[in-house]
Amino acid sequence: MRHRLLGGLACLLATAFSPAAAPAFAQEGRVIDSVTGAGIAAATISDGARVTQTDATGHFSLSGPLTGPAGRLMARAPGYRAGAATEAELDARDGTIRLRRFQPHALYLSAYGIGAPTLRENALAVVRAGAANALVIDIKGDRGLIPYPSAIPLAQQDGAREMTTIPDLAALVASLHAEGVYAIARIVVFKDEPLAEARPDLAVHLGNGAVFRDRKGMPWTDPFQPEVRDYNIAVAVEAARAGFDEIQFDYVRFPDCPERLRFAGVPTQATRLQAIAALLTEARRRLLPYNVYLAADVFGYVCWNFDDVGIGQRLEEIMPLVDYLSPMLYPSGFQYGIPGYKNPVTHAYEIVRQSLDRARERVGVAPERFRPWLQAFKDYAFDRRPFGPDEVATQIRAATDFGTDGWMLWNPRNDYRGTGLPGAEAAWMPEHAAPLPAAVSASPSSSSCS
Numbered sequence: 001m002r003h004r005l006l007g008g009l010a011c012l013l014a015t016a017f018s019p020a021a022a023p024a025f026a027q028e029g030r031v032i033d034s035v036t037g038a039g040i041a042a043a044t045i046s047d048g049a050r051v052t053q054t055d056a057t058g059h060f061s062l063s064g065p066l067t068g069p070a071g072r073l074m075a076r077a078p079g080y081r082a083g084a085a086t087e088a089e090l091d092a093r094d095g096t097i098r099l100r101r102f103q104p105h106a107l108y109l110s111a112y113g114i115g116a117p118t119l120r121e122n123a124l125a126v127v128r129a130g131a132a133n134a135l136v137i138d139i140k141g142d143r144g145l146i147p148y149p150s151a152i153p154l155a156q157q158d159g160a161r162e163m164t165t166i167p168d169l170a171a172l173v174a175s176l177h178a179e180g181v182y183a184i185a186r187i188v189v190f191k192d193e194p195l196a197e198a199r200p201d202l203a204v205h206l207g208n209g210a211v212f213r214d215r216k217g218m219p220w221t222d223p224f225q226p227e228v229r230d231y232n233i234a235v236a237v238e239a240a241r242a243g244f245d246e247i248q249f250d251y252v253r254f255p256d257c258p259e260r261l262r263f264a265g266v267p268t269q270a271t272r273l274q275a276i277a278a279l280l281t282e283a284r285r286r287l288l289p290y291n292v293y294l295a296a297d298v299f300g301y302v303c304w305n306f307d308d309v310g311i312g313q314r315l316e317e318i319m320p321l322v323d324y325l326s327p328m329l330y331p332s333g334f335q336y337g338i339p340g341y342k343n344p345v346t347h348a349y350e351i352v353r354q355s356l357d358r359a360r361e362r363v364g365v366a367p368e369r370f371r372p373w374l375q376a377f378k379d380y381a382f383d384r385r386p387f388g389p390d391e392v393a394t395q396i397r398a399a400t401d402f403g404t405d406g407w408m409l410w411n412p413r414n415d416y417r418g419t420g421l422p423g424a425e426a427a428w429m430p431e432h433a434a435p436l437p438a439a440v441s442a443s444p445s446s447s448s449c450s
Helices: 009-016 087-092 111-115 117-128 153-157 169-178 193-198 226-242 269-286 315-321 348-363 389-402
Strands: 002-005 025-033 044-046 051-053 059-063 073-076 083-085 096-099 105-109 134-140 182-188 246-250 293-299 324-328 373-375 407-410
Touching: 025 073, 025 087, 051 059, 073 096, 083 087, 083 096, 105 111, 105 117, 105 182, 111 117, 111 134, 134 169, 134 226, 153 226, 169 182, 169 226, 182 226, 226 246, 226 269, 246 269, 269 293, 269 315, 293 315, 315 324, 315 348, 324 348, 324 373, 348 389, 373 389, 389 407
Parallel strands: 025 096, 105 134, 105 407, 134 182, 182 246, 246 293, 293 324, 373 407
Antiparallel strands: 002 025, 025 059, 044 051, 044 073, 073 083
């Protein structure tokens, strides 16, 4: 690491007569591709307290010594595995940080799935066969349950800890890393039954004052409430501390419902967007010491609509605050089709590719900033067709042709047989034929009040 003096004699004298003052110097370096040696532009550089970005050639400058809580200089860039180095290591490398290209090809495991040996091993068999290299794991699931021993007081008080399927979060991540797995922590944010029921003051309400419940009977917490946002960020910090590579916020939105609902703030498009931005901005700040990537899931139609769809999701506000945007591009979820294609399930390639193209046209970022959710479950909205090897391969091809940073397959039952992925069929253990809990087997839907 090259240290360049910034001040003259006055600065030296001031430092000499002020023992508590830190040395005034700049730390300069370069972030490069580990294979090509090319500089990586717009990489995020941080010591856990301060943050900057590399320029177009991969160079950066960070004023002052490494004083952040991480005790090292960290770097990450979409399309790469994150990297870090101590000051001594940087000195030995002349300030160079090398990042390795990586595209996650991920399977989803619910809180139940990660705790069921058969489902977990079935997913890992696909990894071992080379067809996947990442897992998306619920650490706060669709009901708001937290399946590991959380130290967050509110999680212990609100009933979120009613089950344990992950006895040791850090040990789980370490075991996944030993298999070469990129670990993504999925956090369902504002749809939260335990918190809404234990703390009705933090819930969304109907006009008559009753707690709002969506079409599946699930209550939601209020995105305007700072305490709700802080709670979910605290879960994210625990996941990052345990070693997850990426934090993914899902249901990072207001409920989709035509009824007039009551919140702690006045719900307009502007205030909804501000509430979601407040969560992501604070999460980004609090996660800085852990060098994890931050992602947000959005509805597929968010790629097409220019307003916030009534739920606080708009590309222009969310994209600058996350490393990855993950639109849910399930053809079954496009109930109205897209221009030129009225039947989405017969045009899976066009749904995925054109949605990504439209999103990129609007926000003007590199394709690597997107990693979509793809459909690996039976159609529920059109002709009930299974999404088998052809449909899955078609969606993956569309994402690959666009240049996304990989893809993620959603199957709510965590059953990847029939997808055509190597290892999926041979891995399946037939003794796991019993139905999973309803929270796992529920199908995704884009209908109202959800």
